[in-house]
Amino acid sequence: MLPSLALTALALLPAVQGAQPIHHPAGIYRRCGPVSKYYNQKTSDWDDNNVGDWINNWWNDNSGLISNSSAGFAGAFGQWAMGNPDWSCRDDGSDSDCDLQLCDNRVLNDRGDDIRPTYYVLESVNRLHTYFTGIGEAFVTTALGAALSKDSWATTFYKDKDDKSVTALKEVLTLVTTIVGVGASFAGLGPAVAGAVAGAGNALTSGGIAAAVNTLPSHQDDTFEKSADLGGILGSIVVDSLKSFTTANNQLMSGQSYGDADIRSYLSGGAFLAYPGVDKNSVTDAMTNMLVGTSINQLYRTQKIFIMGGGACDDNQGIGSGPQEATVCRDGQAWYLYYWQENDVVSTTSHQWGWVASPPGADQLGQGAYGGVSVQDIINSSLDAYNVAGYNYDSDTAASRASDAISNSWASPGAHGASWEGIFTIPVCDVGGAVNSDYQGKEYILQPYGHDSRPVWCGAICSGDSQKTSDFINAANMGGFQSPKHLCNSDPGY
Numbered sequence: 001m002l003p004s005l006a007l008t009a010l011a012l013l014p015a016v017q018g019a020q021p022i023h024h025p026a027g028i029y030r031r032c033g034p035v036s037k038y039y040n041q042k043t044s045d046w047d048d049n050n051v052g053d054w055i056n057n058w059w060n061d062n063s064g065l066i067s068n069s070s071a072g073f074a075g076a077f078g079q080w081a082m083g084n085p086d087w088s089c090r091d092d093g094s095d096s097d098c099d100l101q102l103c104d105n106r107v108l109n110d111r112g113d114d115i116r117p118t119y120y121v122l123e124s125v126n127r128l129h130t131y132f133t134g135i136g137e138a139f140v141t142t143a144l145g146a147a148l149s150k151d152s153w154a155t156t157f158y159k160d161k162d163d164k165s166v167t168a169l170k171e172v173l174t175l176v177t178t179i180v181g182v183g184a185s186f187a188g189l190g191p192a193v194a195g196a197v198a199g200a201g202n203a204l205t206s207g208g209i210a211a212a213v214n215t216l217p218s219h220q221d222d223t224f225e226k227s228a229d230l231g232g233i234l235g236s237i238v239v240d241s242l243k244s245f246t247t248a249n250n251q252l253m254s255g256q257s258y259g260d261a262d263i264r265s266y267l268s269g270g271a272f273l274a275y276p277g278v279d280k281n282s283v284t285d286a287m288t289n290m291l292v293g294t295s296i297n298q299l300y301r302t303q304k305i306f307i308m309g310g311g312a313c314d315d316n317q318g319i320g321s322g323p324q325e326a327t328v329c330r331d332g333q334a335w336y337l338y339y340w341q342e343n344d345v346v347s348t349t350s351h352q353w354g355w356v357a358s359p360p361g362a363d364q365l366g367q368g369a370y371g372g373v374s375v376q377d378i379i380n381s382s383l384d385a386y387n388v389a390g391y392n393y394d395s396d397t398a399a400s401r402a403s404d405a406i407s408n409s410w411a412s413p414g415a416h417g418a419s420w421e422g423i424f425t426i427p428v429c430d431v432g433g434a435v436n437s438d439y440q441g442k443e444y445i446l447q448p449y450g451h452d453s454r455p456v457w458c459g460a461i462c463s464g465d466s467q468k469t470s471d472f473i474n475a476a477n478m479g480g481f482q483s484p485k486h487l488c489n490s491d492p493g494y
Ligand SMILES: *[C@@H]1O[C@H](CO)[C@@H](O)[C@H](O)[C@H]1NC(C)=O
Pocket: 064, 065, 068
């Protein structure tokens, strides 16, 4: 890359006997010809100089050159801009086929007014290629596989009586595709760059998702039970997706579309003009935490696990109080993560109705092997998903929200890791309205964890709405479950 070349040259200069140290890099750049004036480019230079229109015109005027070139768009542009028809930027094991030979390049430096946009396109294509090779390296890292290879997914995060083997991986896998897309966009844009890259966000996210979708079918029927090695399966999907990223790179470089977008969408807004490269460690960490979170969520969604809250952060409002060890206080409201544990021995005491407790495995979160996922992540992520799509936050919602967040610069999903909305979709019930209700036993709506803690829900406790309450009960796998209403004098309607 040019700036580091320049630095190397600067570092060498003082050693030359009698040479004048050159303090201004422009002094060196100038020796490369007129193109040197445009080095040190910033993202906004793309739009400020209408390079989007320029490349569209070039594309239309040179369709013959593109179709004649064996390397398609990149070959044609390389020939036109640098006199190098072998500039293919393909991923085929060669390190050099996307190199920029700009210094004193006669073809480029004779292009007059076109020098600036030509240079911006060359630089952007080169850096887009770096992005594709960089995510390849980030995703292939063994850290990802190691973090996901746990032999105890089902036994740690699953306790109910149902047959574990039916807990299919299908839903996890569908979401994994979105996460790969999110991870890829994160890799491409980085947390700091988002904001200047509206046009590229959508192409990147959907391109990443498309890459992963292709690798799904062979794993659809696997289950958590079969896979002590869930990590192996997730890891292989992620790694398999890389082959699709290679395909994406090669198609885009040749001038074809990938997904619904050709390379001009990826370059738009100068997304890659000053792109510094993939931060592989943070991409790997974020991806790992998102995949671990998604897997735990899938196991939790098959059990009686839910989030309840919406009252004041210090409780004391006459609707009981929740477990202080599993809470998030946000916007003045307290939210709690619950698991309704069924009694597993025959009993005629009130313990027959079970009790509320910490969800299976929650005590292992936030430390050691599961250090990147916390109870607070579960609550925040689920609340955000609930606020967007109620109990119906699915993989389509996840994909469109991630793409929207990046395109419209309101968040960098990858940077949030496991707390990103929809990584968890634990059903939420807002019981804040019960404070002013006359529900029977309302002082027991919220309960701390404990063997003697049995909440009592005699009414439309969720947002004061019968339909919502009923939807919540079903989403939390408590349809037909008598325990929360065993003390109610009349049918609470769910
Ligand atoms: C493309 O190739 C054909 C056949 O070799 C040639 O006649 C034509 O001039 C070429 N077009 C361009 C734009 O190079």
